[in-house]
Amino acid sequence: MNxxxxxxxxxxxxxxxxxxxxxxxxxxLSPHATDGTIVFLSPGNLTDVLLQxxxxxxxxxxxxxxxxxxxxxxxxxxVLALSACVSALFMMVWNPHGPLVVxxxxxxxxxxxxxxxxxxxxxxxxxxxxxxxxVMTLATMIGVRGFTKWLTGNVNVDLAFGANPSGRFAxxxxxxxxxxxxxxxxAIIAHLILTRTVYGRYLRAIGENERAAAYTGLPVAGVxxxxxVGCGALAALAGLIxxxxxxxxxxNDGVGYELDAIAAVVIGGxxxxxxxxxxxxxxxxTLVLGLLTNVLRLHMVDSNLELMxxxxxxxxxxxxQRRSTGVHGDL
Amino acid sequence: MLExxxxxxxxxxxxxxxxxxxxxxxxxxxxxxGENGAGKSTLAKILCGITAAxxxxxxxxxxxxxxxxxxxxxxxxxxxILQELDLxxxxxxxxxxxxxxxxxEGSAWISxxxxxEKVRPLLQDVGLDLDPSLPLGQLSVSQWQLVAIARVxxxxxxxxxxxxxxSALTNDAVERLFGLIRRLKERGVAIVYVSHKMDxxxxxxxxxxxxxxxxxIKTTAxxxxxxxxxxxxxxxRAVAATRREKISVTEKKLFEAREISTRKLGHVSFKLxxxxxxxxxxxVGSGRSEIGRALFGLSPIIEGLMTIEGxxxxxxxxxxxxxxxxxxxxxxRQREGLISGMSIGQNTTLASLSTYSxxxxxxxxxESAAAAKVLASCRTKFAAQELPVRSLSGGNQxxxxxxxxxxxxxxxxxxxxxxxxxxxxxxxxxxxxxxxxAGKGLGVIWVSSELPExxxxxxxILVLHExxxxxxxxxxxxxxxxxxRLATGHRL
Numbered sequence: 004m005n006x007x008x009x010x011x012x013x014x015x016x017x018x019x020x021x022x023x024x025x026x027x028x029x030x031x032l033s034p035h036a037t038d039g040t041i042v043f044l045s046p047g048n049l050t051d052v053l054l055q056x057x058x059x060x061x062x063x064x065x066x067x068x069x070x071x072x073x074x075x076x077x078x079x080x081x082v083l084a085l086s087a088c089v090s091a092l093f094m095m096v097w098n099p100h101g102p103l104v105v106x107x108x109x110x111x112x113x114x115x116x117x118x119x120x121x122x123x124x125x126x127x128x129x130x131x132x133x134x135x136x137x138v139m140t141l142a143t144m145i146g147v148r149g150f151t152k153w154l155t156g157n158v159n160v161d162l163a164f165g166a167n168p169s170g171r172f173a174x175x176x177x178x179x180x181x182x183x184x185x186x187x188x189x190a191i192i193a194h195l196i197l198t199r200t201v202y203g204r205y206l207r208a209i210g211e212n213e214r215a216a217a218y219t220g221l222p223v224a225g226v227x228x229x230x231x232v233g234c235g236a237l238a239a240l241a242g243l244i245x246x247x248x249x250x251x252x253x254x255n256d257g258v259g260y261e262l263d264a265i266a267a268v269v270i271g272g273x274x275x276x277x278x279x280x281x282x283x284x285x286x287x288x289t290l291v292l293g294l295l296t297n298v299l300r301l302h303m304v305d306s307n308l309e310l311m312x313x314x315x316x317x318x319x320x321x322x323x324q325r326r327s328t329g330v331h332g333d334l
Numbered sequence: 335m336l337e338x339x340x341x342x343x344x345x346x347x348x349x350x351x352x353x354x355x356x357x358x359x360x361x362x363x364x365x366x367x368g369e370n371g372a373g374k375s376t377l378a379k380i381l382c383g384i385t386a387a388x389x390x391x392x393x394x395x396x397x398x399x400x401x402x403x404x405x406x407x408x409x410x411x412x413x414x415i416l417q418e419l420d421l422x423x424x425x426x427x428x429x430x431x432x433x434x435x436x437x438x439e440g441s442a443w444i445s446x447x448x449x450x451e452k453v454r455p456l457l458q459d460v461g462l463d464l465d466p467s468l469p470l471g472q473l474s475v476s477q478w479q480l481v482a483i484a485r486v487x488x489x490x491x492x493x494x495x496x497x498x499x500x501s502a503l504t505n506d507a508v509e510r511l512f513g514l515i516r517r518l519k520e521r522g523v524a525i526v527y528v529s530h531k532m533d534x535x536x537x538x539x540x541x542x543x544x545x546x547x548x549x550x551i552k553t554t555a556x557x558x559x560x561x562x563x564x565x566x567x568x569x570x571r572a573v574a575a576t577r578r579e580k581i582s583v584t585e586k587k588l589f590e591a592r593e594i595s596t597r598k599l600g601h602v603s604f605k606l607x608x609x610x611x612x613x614x615x616x617x618v619g620s621g622r623s624e625i626g627r628a629l630f631g632l633s634p635i636i637e638g639l640m641t642i643e644g645x646x647x648x649x650x651x652x653x654x655x656x657x658x659x660x661x662x663x664x665x666x667r668q669r670e671g672l673i674s675g676m677s678i679g680q681n682t683t684l685a686s687l688s689t690y691s692x693x694x695x696x697x698x699x700x701e702s703a704a705a706a707k708v709l710a711s712c713r714t715k716f717a718a719q720e721l722p723v724r725s726l727s728g729g730n731q732x733x734x735x736x737x738x739x740x741x742x743x744x745x746x747x748x749x750x751x752x753x754x755x756x757x758x759x760x761x762x763x764x765x766x767x768x769x770x771x772a773g774k775g776l777g778v779i780w781v782s783s784e785l786p787e788x789x790x791x792x793x794x795i796l797v798l799h800e801x802x803x804x805x806x807x808x809x810x811x812x813x814x815x816x817x818x819r820l821a822t823g824h825r826l
Contacts, residue, residue, distance in 0.1 A: 200694045201687045208673045208684055218630075218670045219685045219738070220656030278675055 021270070021291050021320055029298040043301060054179050054248075056293035057186040058083070058241040060286065062260060063267040064186075064193045065237035067285045068230045070268055071197070073210040073277025074129065074136035076231060079238035080260035081147035082121055084253065086114040086242025088151050091160035091252030094169035106168040115239045121147055122235020126228035144261065151254040160252040176247030185244075189237070194282040206230060211278025266313070267292055270320040291316065335360045335524060336381065336412070336493055341390035343376055343548075350376040352548045353390070358493065358524050363515060365535040365556070366528045368545035368568055369783065369818075374528045377545070378495045381526075382414040383407030405434065413491035415482045415499055423471035427462075428453045430470055431485050438488060456484040461510040476504050483511065487518075494518065497528045501619060512538050530568075530617055532561045532822050544568055562815070565822075569785060569814035587644070588777040589746055591625075594638030598624040601638065602803045604796055606746065606777040611768065613792030613809065614781040615817050621801040622781045623665055626748040629779070630662045631655045642745070656685065661739035663732075665750040665781075671735045672723050679705040679719030681734050686741040708737040713763045729760025736767060746777045753787060765791055785814045799823045 033043030042048055062079050069076045093099065093110035101109075121143055128139045162169040175181055197203040205226045209216040217223050241260075246252050271288030273280025295316065299309045336358040343351040351373045358364055366374045379385045381392060383401025391398050394410060401407045404414070421430050428446070431453045432438040438452055450466040457464065460480045470478060479499065486494050500508045515525055515538055527539055535542055536556055543553040544567040551567045589606040598621045606612055616622040627633035629640070631649030640647045642658060649655040652662070664670035673681055682705040683690065690700040702719055709716065712733040716726060723734055732752055739747060749768065753761045768791065772778050782788045788795050789809055796806045797820040804820040819825075 199696055199698075201691045201696060202694060204680065204684070204687060204696065208676065208680075211675050212669070212673050215664075215670050215673055216684075217652055218632075218662065218664050220652040221684070222653050278673075 019287060021316070022287050022294070025291055025294045025298065029294060029301075032298060032302065034301055043298065048297065048301075050179050050183065052290075052293045052297045053183045053186070054177075055296075056289050057182040058245050058248075059260060059263050059267060059292070060186045060289040061189060061241045061244070062234075062238050062264040063271075063285050063289050064189055064282060065230075065234035066261075066264045067268050067271070067273055067280055067282055068193070068197070068206060069136075069234050070265070070273050070275060071210045071277060071280045072206050072227050072230045073213065074227065074230065075140060075265070075275075076122075076125065076234045076238075077137065077140040077261045078121060078125060078143040078147055079234065079241075079264060080257035081144045081151065082118045082235055082238040083242035083245055083257035083260055084255070085121070085147050085151045085154075086118050086239035087246035087249075087256060088155050088160060088252035088254050089117055090114040090172070090243055090246050091162055091169070092155065094172060095160055095162065103168050103171060107172045110168070110172065111243060114243055115236055118239025118242070119232050119236040122232040122238075123228065125235065126231030129231065130224035130227050148254075155252065155254045157254055159254075162246065162250045162252075173247040173250055176244050177250075182244050182248075185240075190282055190286050197282055202226065202229070207278055209277075263292065266317055270317060272320075272324050288320075291320075335395055337393040338377075338381060339391050339393065341377070341380060341392075342388045343373075343380060343385070344388055350548055351380075351387070354545070354548070354550045356543060356550055356553065358526060360492075360524050361519055361522045362540045363519055363525045363527055363538055365539040365542040366526060366545065367530050367532075367535060367542060367564065369530070369785075372545040372568070373548040374545055375497055376548075378414060378497055378526060378528055381407075382412050382495055384414070384416075408434065408489055408491075411490070411492035412495070413486035413489045413493070414495040414497070415479075415486050416497050421470055421478065421482055421485070424469060426467045426469055427457070427464060427473075427481055428466035430481060431456060431466075431488050433485075435485070435488050437490075453484075453488070456488050457481075459487055460484045460514060461507075476507050479503055480507065480511075483514070491523065493524045493526065495526045495528065498530075499527070500529070500531065500534060508534075530822055532564065532824070535564075536561060561824075565815050565818045569818055588642070589647075590641045591628075592639045592641075594628060594640060595636045596624055596628050596633045597636070598633070598801050599628065600801045602798075602801075603638075604803070604806060606779065608775045608777060609772050610794070611772050611778040611780055611792045613788035613795040614779060614798065615785060615788055615795055616781075616798035616821050618783075619800075620798040620821065622798050623750050624801070625779065625798075626662050626664075626750050626781070629655065629660055629746070629748055656742060659743070659745035661685075661742060661744035661747045663735050663739060663747070663749045663752055665754070667728070667731055667735065672731060674722065674724040676723060677720050678709070678714075678716050678723045678726065678734060681723045682709060682719075682737050683741060685738050689741070704741060705737075708740050709734070712737045712740070712767060727756075727760075729756035729763070732756055732760065732764065733767075736764070740771075744776065746779070747771060748779045748781075750781045751783055752780070754783060761787075785817050788817075789814065797821055 029043040030041060033041045036042050066076060066079065090110040093113055094106060099106055099109050125140050125143055128134050129136050162173045164170045205221050208221060209223050209226055213223060245256060249256065267288040268285050269275065270291055271281065271284030273284060292313065295313065296309060299312070339355045341351050341354040354373070354377060366377065368374050380387045383404045383406055393399065399410070428449045432444065432449055438449065446467065453466050457466065460483050462477060462480050462484065464477070470481065473481065483499065499511060503511060518525060527535065529535055539556050541553055541555050542559065542564060544551045544564055546568060586608055587605050588608045591602060591604050593601045593603050595601055602625065604612065614622045614625060624633055628635055631651045631654050635648065647658060649658065668674065673684065679702050683701050687696065690697045690704060705719055714730050714733040714737065716730060723731060726734065752764055768778055768780065780788065780792060789812065792809045794806050795809050795812060795817060797804050797817055799821055800823065804825065807816060
């Protein structure tokens with residue numbers, strides 16, 4: 004057990020080292036509260052980071068699956084906005100009749116179904132018509148954004164407060180325990196699916212060598228389709244948290260989320276070429292990005308500088324991984 | 335004028351040439367022939383600077399030369415028309431002809447009008463009446479081949495290598511090519527004609543050199559030899575001891591193909607009995623892999639019918655074929671067989687994973703036990719199942735792929751040249767494995783480039799030529815010469 008742990012760390016340790024470095028950096032550089040405690044390490048601060056990262060974190064889980072299957076999904080940011088707006092519209096404008104639980108349930112169900120549907124559309128076009136994943140999901144990214152704006156008339160849909168459906172919904176989905184445990188729970192499930200199930204094995208085989216996988220008789224199209232459906236559904240789930248946290252459905256939100264999610268996946272050691280990657284890496288990558296932002300914000304560092312530092316981190320992380328796995332020497 | 339002495343070439347552990355010495359006279363048409371993998375293309379590529387020899391020397395006009403690359407060889411007047419055409423589909427005919435040709439490219443700026451005027455005579459030479467501005471992608475394969483020839487002509491080459499130039503040509507294009515070869519010869523250009531088409535060789539060549547297993551067997555004047563003699567020199571290997579088991583002649587049919595046609599096969603019919611090993615012989619491109627692709631749902635069947643145990647069988651995709659008990663060990667291990675980043679064990683169980691899983695969850699212990707058992711029965715040598723499959727030798731990788739299919743408990747196995755590029759010991763293991771499979775009542779279809787291997791192991795041998803089945807021979811009485819004659823398009 005112990006030796007396997009070290010072996011794992013040696014092969015997949017890069018993101019952990021990054022995480023450790025940022026934790027140390029954050030602790031050393033952190034401002035101190037008036038009572039002398041380190042602000043960065045306070046439970047409130049750390050759980051703030053987790054809550055902030057839960058949206059990107061959940062999307063990144065599904066993105067890991069898509070990328071391991073040698074695909075990409077650029078539409079997640081738009082799907083997040085669609086989901087936030089659909090759920091808000093359901094609760095605030097369309098007002099279906101019924102008890103509170105039913106109203107909230109319908110809103111959630113419709114949002115998730117919408118996300119899964121767009122994922123299915125992506126997956127079907129990619130696997131049946133063989134459009135490149137980049138092109139297809141770029142198209143849905145644009146199209147879904149337009150649809151969301153049309154649906155809302157390009158106006159924010161504000162949620163209400165108090166003991167009404169939308170108030171209760173916002174209270175629940177924006178609460179730290181709920182959002183964080185949702186993310187962590189999904190991460191554990193995703194990890195198990197990837198490492199312990201037939202589906203995970205098939206996905207990695209297809210991502211690494213689609214032709215050989217097809218020649219082995221694997222259901223290539225179905226496996227890839229499922230990854231896109233999952234990605235759409237989880238982006239929609241992130242959209243629910245987003246709506247709750249911002250207390251509104253904003254059709255212009257979520258722009259650039261796809262790139263943040265991809266960055267987290269890549270920092271976590273998943274190869275964009277497909278076949279190789281881990282959920283543990285992705286979660287670590289998401290935390291690295293979140294903690295970095297946090298460290299810099301605690302110091303009031305200019306957010307433009309923050310972006311530049313992130314760029315350096317992405318390049319450094321991927322370069323270090325290539326060195327340790329020897330990928331660059333394979334050609 | 336062009337000569338080589340004692341050339342050696344090996345790719346990793348695979349030896350392609352062993353001590354080849356050969357010479358070419360000015361103005362002659364010289365045929366290089368041999369079976370697949372005899373070393374013809376390798377020799378041509380070394381002489382033209384495309385690959386470097388491991389050892390030995392190349393002499394041009396009395397002076398030893400060492401090419402830094404194909405460009406230098408081209409400057410010295412050696413042009414080659416490759417089998418895998420090195421042209422660019424997105425560029426126009428004229429641009430393709432000008433690429434790498436200093437005379438046509440002239441300066442850094444190319445005026446299309448001037449270039450088109452310059453290339454017209456070249457196109458007329460090969461009988462192509464086309465607008466030079468057409469992108470190559472719009473041309474047929476045959477026209478494409480003629481552009482490749484025109485490109486070499488544009489170099490004013492002293493020596494032209496043609497590697498299977500007629501394989502993609504229509505009949506009248508072949509005639510035009512032969513006319514062109516005669517004209518080139520009159521201009522004093524020497525032509526090296528790599529081919530296995532005997533009738534063509536005897537029509538236009540002056541001398542013929544036969545290669546076999548990386549060695550130069552003999553060079554003779556065409557006038558002094560016969561097709562039969564050349565075929566004999568090509569195959570001339572000792573036939574290994576027979577190992578196939580006698581199959582009881584039953585009327586039982588496991589599989590039958592009735593007049594099946596695909597894009598590359600025309601009306602091929604054959605039957606397969608349980609326990610039978612049906613060998614498939616044919617040159618590369620004869621459609622021998624296509625039989626497997628049809629069987630495995632990779633190539634759509636245009637016409638005809640396949641049956642398994644009397645039931646009609648029409649696979650929609652490989653997934654469907656596997657469910658019907660078909661297994662296919664592909665020709666290209668790296669691209670079509672292995673998931674090279676995965677472990678040995680995971681590659682072995684990939685096709686039968688659902689057997690060791692419950693509700694989608696993999697039973698890891700059951701999985702590794704099954705893999706261990708089948709890998710042992712295939713005599714695979716490996717240190718640990720967890721190691722990446724790419725760490726294995728070619729022979730052991732092939733055993734992993736065979737093991738993968740054994741775990742699916744197939745009824746029919748298609749092996750596509752399973753012993754290519756692997757060492758003798760591993761070959762023997764694979765022969766034994768295949769016979770064992772047949773002994774258990776499976777039907778085996780076995781494509782091979784090595785005729786002795788088929789003669790020793792198969793019960794019957796189906797010979798393909800350009801997508802047509804020219805005969806099914808009884809392996810007990812057939813000879814290598816018979817097969818080679820059919821494979822090169824001559825009836826018995």
